[in-house]
Amino acid sequence: MSGSKARLQAIENVKEYQSPAAFFSATDAPGEVFGQNVFTKAVMQKRLPKPVFKSVMATIEHSKPLDPAVADTVASAMKDWALEKGATHYAHVFYPLTGLTAEKHDSFFEPGDDGGSIAEFAGKTLTQGEPDASSFPNGGLRATFEARGYTGWDVTSPAYILENPNGNTLCIPTVFVSMTGEALDHKTPLLRSQQAMAAQAKRVLKLFGHTKPDAVVSYAGAEQEYFLIDRSFVFSRPDLLNSGRTLFGAKPPKGQEFDDHYFGAIPDRVLAFMLDAERELFKLGIPAKTRHNEVAPGQFEIAPMFERSNVAADHQQLLMVTLKKVAQQHGMECLFHEKPFEGINGSGKHVNFSLGNASEGNLLLPGDTPHDNAQFLVFCAAVIRAVHQFGGLLRASVASATNDHRLGANEAPPAIISIFLGDQLTDVFDQVAKGGATASKEKGTIIIGADTLPVLPTDPGDRNRTSPFAFTGNRFEFRAPGSLQSIAGPMVTINTILAEALDHIATEIEASIAEGADFDVAVQKILEAIITDHGAVVFNGDGYSEAWQVEAEARGLLNLRTTLDALPQLVTPEAIELFSHYGVFSEREIHSRYEIALEQYALSIGVEARSTLEMAATVILPAALRYQTELATNVASLKAVGMEADSADLEGVSALIVSLRAGIAGLKAVLAHEADTVEEEASHAGHDLLPAMALVRAAADELEGLVADDLWPLPTYQEMLFIL
Numbered sequence: 001m002s003g004s005k006a007r008l009q010a011i012e013n014v015k016e017y018q019s020p021a022a023f024f025s026a027t028d029a030p031g032e033v034f035g036q037n038v039f040t041k042a043v044m045q046k047r048l049p050k051p052v053f054k055s056v057m058a059t060i061e062h063s064k065p066l067d068p069a070v071a072d073t074v075a076s077a078m079k080d081w082a083l084e085k086g087a088t089h090y091a092h093v094f095y096p097l098t099g100l101t102a103e104k105h106d107s108f109f110e111p112g113d114d115g116g117s118i119a120e121f122a123g124k125t126l127t128q129g130e131p132d133a134s135s136f137p138n139g140g141l142r143a144t145f146e147a148r149g150y151t152g153w154d155v156t157s158p159a160y161i162l163e164n165p166n167g168n169t170l171c172i173p174t175v176f177v178s179m180t181g182e183a184l185d186h187k188t189p190l191l192r193s194q195q196a197m198a199a200q201a202k203r204v205l206k207l208f209g210h211t212k213p214d215a216v217v218s219y220a221g222a223e224q225e226y227f228l229i230d231r232s233f234v235f236s237r238p239d240l241l242n243s244g245r246t247l248f249g250a251k252p253p254k255g256q257e258f259d260d261h262y263f264g265a266i267p268d269r270v271l272a273f274m275l276d277a278e279r280e281l282f283k284l285g286i287p288a289k290t291r292h293n294e295v296a297p298g299q300f301e302i303a304p305m306f307e308r309s310n311v312a313a314d315h316q317q318l319l320m321v322t323l324k325k326v327a328q329q330h331g332m333e334c335l336f337h338e339k340p341f342e343g344i345n346g347s348g349k350h351v352n353f354s355l356g357n358a359s360e361g362n363l364l365l366p367g368d369t370p371h372d373n374a375q376f377l378v379f380c381a382a383v384i385r386a387v388h389q390f391g392g393l394l395r396a397s398v399a400s401a402t403n404d405h406r407l408g409a410n411e412a413p414p415a416i417i418s419i420f421l422g423d424q425l426t427d428v429f430d431q432v433a434k435g436g437a438t439a440s441k442e443k444g445t446i447i448i449g450a451d452t453l454p455v456l457p458t459d460p461g462d463r464n465r466t467s468p469f470a471f472t473g474n475r476f477e478f479r480a481p482g483s484l485q486s487i488a489g490p491m492v493t494i495n496t497i498l499a500e501a502l503d504h505i506a507t508e509i510e511a512s513i514a515e516g517a518d519f520d521v522a523v524q525k526i527l528e529a530i531i532t533d534h535g536a537v538v539f540n541g542d543g544y545s546e547a548w549q550v551e552a553e554a555r556g557l558l559n560l561r562t563t564l565d566a567l568p569q570l571v572t573p574e575a576i577e578l579f580s581h582y583g584v585f586s587e588r589e590i591h592s593r594y595e596i597a598l599e600q601y602a603l604s605i606g607v608e609a610r611s612t613l614e615m616a617a618t619v620i621l622p623a624a625l626r627y628q629t630e631l632a633t634n635v636a637s638l639k640a641v642g643m644e645a646d647s648a649d650l651e652g653v654s655a656l657i658v659s660l661r662a663g664i665a666g667l668k669a670v671l672a673h674e675a676d677t678v679e680e681e682a683s684h685a686g687h688d689l690l691p692a693m694a695l696v697r698a699a700a701d702e703l704e705g706l707v708a709d710d711l712w713p714l715p716t717y718q719e720m721l722f723i724l
């Protein structure tokens with residue numbers, strides 16, 4: 001089928017599409033399916049001998065190291081449970097730096113002595129694996145002679161069953177490290193950073209009189225945005241297939257204020273999808289609440305309940321896989337790209353985070369007694385210091401070729417990392433800042449801990465959607481992460497920079513006390529110092545405004561517009577010192593991450609550039625030439641019978657064909673470049689490939705507005721966004 005026929009057929013397919021009957025019967029109450037496929041605490045309690053259960057719980061809830069002696073017993077119970085659930089295989093699931101999820105499946109069954117088969121699953125098989133996996137990015141951490149990578153069970157993230165019509169698989173969340181113990185994945189540093197943050201938070205809690213605090217953990221809840229389009233369109237869009245975004249496409253005649261249209265046309269089909277997706281997520285123990293998002297046509301959002309950050313990160317990956325799978329079962333494609341359609345709002349993934357534990361609760365919850373206030377203010381001040389000092393690292397943690405299309409584009413927070421506190425909290429910190437000054441004259445009046453401190457806001461009343469880092473009542477919301485990325489990277493950064501800030505605070509308070517200061521005075525002193533030194537990062541105004549760009553610069557805040565600007569932040573001496581001091585990354589590891597990020601950036605743009613070239617040369621140019629011929633024939637035949645022929649259309653199309661050809665030739669030339677280093681390759685991708693692609697696209701998109709509709713080969717924005 002030729003291109004344009006394929007496009008028209010795709011539209012027919014969508015029109016005739018019938019939603020499948022829901023996979024679940026209406027009697028499947030959410031309460032009954034929730035966690036059905038998870039090796040939960042309750043399942044363990046039922047199946048494990050009491051001492052073994054207690055030992056595993058000590059690891060999960062109190063961060064005690066796993067006792068190897070119990071591994072065999074746990075493995076055996078897990079195997080029996082999995083076999084009852086129809087599992088034939090098990091897989092160590094890990095999160096390599098491609099950003100995707102990797103699984104290596106092995107069968108439970110091994111040949112027995114009697115010629116039959118026996119199900120084998122020893123403790124060692126549960127806790128450790130050795131996938132070959134040598135082709136995952138490692139940034140030079142693994143020479144070929146030491147190419148082995150190891151996976152190790154993350155006991156704190158529950159195992160689960162992944163269903164498939166052809167057999168179920170027991171999935172075990174794991175870390176992935178090199179033979180020498182270097183991190184090759186997203187989970188290892190996340191666990192390390194949790195530990196670093198927990199150690200410092202514990203010191204602070206002890207200073208506040210909690211003599212034996214539980215281990216503090218960070219919690220994350222991610223709001224995932226995505227687009228849904230009919231799959232029939234995807235098959236005739238090589239760009240969507242290759243790179244997840246459209247590399248061509250003129251804006252629809254009506255923009256994204258098309259809500260009314262879109263509301264009328266789609267709900268049943270999308271709702272059916274959402275219900276099925278939600279059930280699947282529930283089974284996997286992922287507490288999701290779905291809802292519809294009105295910003296762009298075809299765009300939706302799903303926000304699971306927050307969980308401890310490593311579990312949330314695993315669940316987030318699983319959520320993306322599940323949405324994609326269920327969408328396909330419904331004849332749709334779920335697009336997680338940050339900017340699938342130019343000119344239409346893109347997608348982000350807001351990462352909400354807080355920290356706390358079972359005994360103290362949420363440490364970012366402003367209490368209503370002065371004592372709690374002081375403790376809350378200290379944790380809040382830690383966030384302020386952390387974000388101010390390491391805003392560049394936060395920016396780097398969300399840097400990718402795909403997110404570059406969205407950040408700073410007046411639909412997402414700017415590339416400047418600032419904090420929104422809201423009026424009330426800002427006022428409290430203003431008082432703290434002044435408190436020091438008055439306290440010397442009028443001793444004791446505004447000192448923290450005295451009851452002059454106002455009751456803090458518990459209701460996220462005022463909201464600011466333009467801030468990249470906003471306090472929202474009981475948590476902070478990091479709004480810059482991209483919809484496609486794992487939340488692990490941002491959480492590693494948040495945990496680590498908080499570890500540094502809490503360390504600093506604890507050390508200062510301890511020093512003041514050692515010098516004979518009252519605890520309250522010591523707390524006031526450090527809060528005052530932090531707000532004085534780091535208050536510049538607090539900004540409650542409009543982050544999208546031009547004025548903020550200017551003001552931020554005056555305040556000395558970084559404005560790292562692109563990935564190429566942001567990534568070097570990973571390898572500054574301060575960043576290397578930070579990560580190695582808190583044991584999150586060794587210098588070698590952080591260098592490898594930097595290289596991998598550059599490599600991924602260059603690869604992703606390289607694929608797009610080659611796709612652009614191919615589509616322009618083999619799909620768009622031929623359509624334009626056909627139309628040119630049609631116009632030329634028309635002009636010639638009119639002239640042949642002595643009629644006046646207007647050749648303006650022909651000239652317009654011909655001129656654009658010239659531009660398109662020039663663009664194609666230019667891109668081809670730029671693509672021929674060979675780089676010596678990964679830095680050079682990334683820089684070439686950003687500085688040479690992207691502009692060359694833009695020239696091709698400009699001519700092609702203009703042609704789309706001229707070429708006869710029945711000749712145009714690619715599904716249009718209007719069709720993809722509004723026909724569902």
Ligand code: ADP
Nearest residue numbers: 219220221222303304305306352353354474475
């Ligand atoms: P909004 O759109 O107003 O930002 P949503 O309800 O869409 O809010 O999403 C809020 C997200 O924040 C959810 O994922 C939720 O689980 C998460 N969240 C709520 N409280 C906390 C908390 N204390 N710590 C971390 N995440 C939280």
Ligand code: MG
Nearest residue numbers: 223350352477
């Ligand atoms: Mg939000």
